[in-house]
Amino acid sequence: MSRIIALILGLILLLAPLGLPPFAMTLLTEAVILGLFAMSLDLMFGYTRLVSFGHAAAYGLGAYSCGWMLLNTDIPLLFAVFAAALLTGMIGLAVGWMCTLATGVSFSMLTLAFAQLLYAISFKWTSVTGGSDGLAGIPRTAGPFGFAALSSKAGFYYLALACLVGGFLVCRGLVRSPFGAVLRGIRENEAKTTALGYNTRLYKIAVVAIAYGLGGLAGALYAPFAGFANTELLFWLLSGQVLIMVIVGGAGTLVGPVLGAAFFMFMEHQLSAWTEAWALYFGLIFIAFVLFAPHGIWGLATGRFRRASERH
């Protein structure tokens, strides 16, 4: 059943630029980028139960490095995006090494500390990051290889969508592989997994690096999408928000967090159009979700279908 939902969803996303007005396209593109970001965190949080309070670090690193390359060099968009993702993944390796020295809440706090350190640096290293103004006017350098289509609105949307789908396939492949089984082992009982002979720390470092790489890819897409990168992309508030997207969507499902991100975008947009106090209602909705829908949107949707198909 979930395969059919995914197929319909995919078709809608593929055909969206044909029917949607430009403003809705902008929102949809952002939702796709945020979806990739939330999905990357799901590898850590949903599958390995590594609760990161600082995933904004990956997003911000990707955004700043991609933005810097596009502003200061002639590297075309496509390469800049992937180079930024690679760079973020490599930094993720170091972050993973450092943060996995601790476990539990201390791990979360180390990720937060690292993200806040980057936030502080982005404020002060003005020559590279633009300080509190951030990087503005980031171009979508098309490059020589006929990638010019990517700099258009619809073209960029397809690039983001391709990254989301590619990211999803990579993640799904990972969680279904023996590697993913070890990750779930760490989630359920790390001591037991260690006793079975797995070096769990190496697995955790690897998953942090992959999550950073994919999160960095999302950030790298955001910089040329929005045309700017600022310190807010590294702020803890974003880390909290992306964690909520994952939980509201349904942790440990990959698709759920993408829906969570879309829901987040949609609510933010709808509520802010309707009332100035959108954050108030937003907070209330989240609290209601935790209380009444612990498995998130994906849990609600698949639960209903499962019950429906059992009746037949």
Next chain:
Amino acid sequence: MSTLALLLTQTVNALSQSALLFFLGVGLTLIFGLMRIVNFAHGALYMLGAFVGYSLTHWTGNYWLALAGAPLAVGLFGTAFELTILRRLYRRDAHAFLMVTFGLALVVGEAVRLTWGPDALQVPAPAALAGVVFMLDEPFPVYRLFLVATGIVVAIAIWQFLERARLGLLIRATSQNADMANALGVDVRLIRSCVFGIGCGLAALGGVLAAPLVTASNGMAGTVIIDAFVIVIIGGMGSFLGSLIGALLIGFVQVFGNYYAPDFALAFMYLVMLAVLVMRPGGLLGKEA
């Protein structure tokens, strides 16, 4: 200004900053120690304390009433939140708390903005504390000395409460082993409600004390929540003494950092935290390895 006078004023400045940070950190660490809840709303409740303090000062014309009333009001609010919402979640995964308190932070932050408006509000210090004293011939605000004194008094009061009072004993017992305490007839649910309320009240006390110094503003929640986390992490989650040490360390790092290397002050705080965690992942006095 002589070097000695500079050093003295900066030290007292750092101590007063540490006092404010301590009110935040100790509430957070008490709540974590007892309930394993990372209370994301702590900064928002600190801000709420400052704004409630502002209103009470203006209605009654008396800062001292606000100083007593704001923590009480916010503490009761915290208890009500524990009774209605958190209580339903104890059997659930720890991330449910994270999300619920993050939601609470959003709600409180927005409610404050709607109630008191977006502008920063001035809370005047009471006349008795408004002046300056001279230390080594340098003027120094009395209010900061008052903060240091309050910090010392509150720290001793909490310490004695935890060590001597019956409720303090029950809190320590429940932190160590909630199931065992429950089996011995302690009403663990009641203890949790109390401690969450006390923790929120302490955050509000910090807020109302900070208000004359920094004005009550919408931005204050975001900055202090991270400071509070840093303190608690450095000291060790759940350790009372740890939160005191963490507050002192960060207070000095912030004040001296801002004076001698303003460009690196912010980064320096996080570097201290990273260094502590890499050496002792559970914090200086934490139990977790």
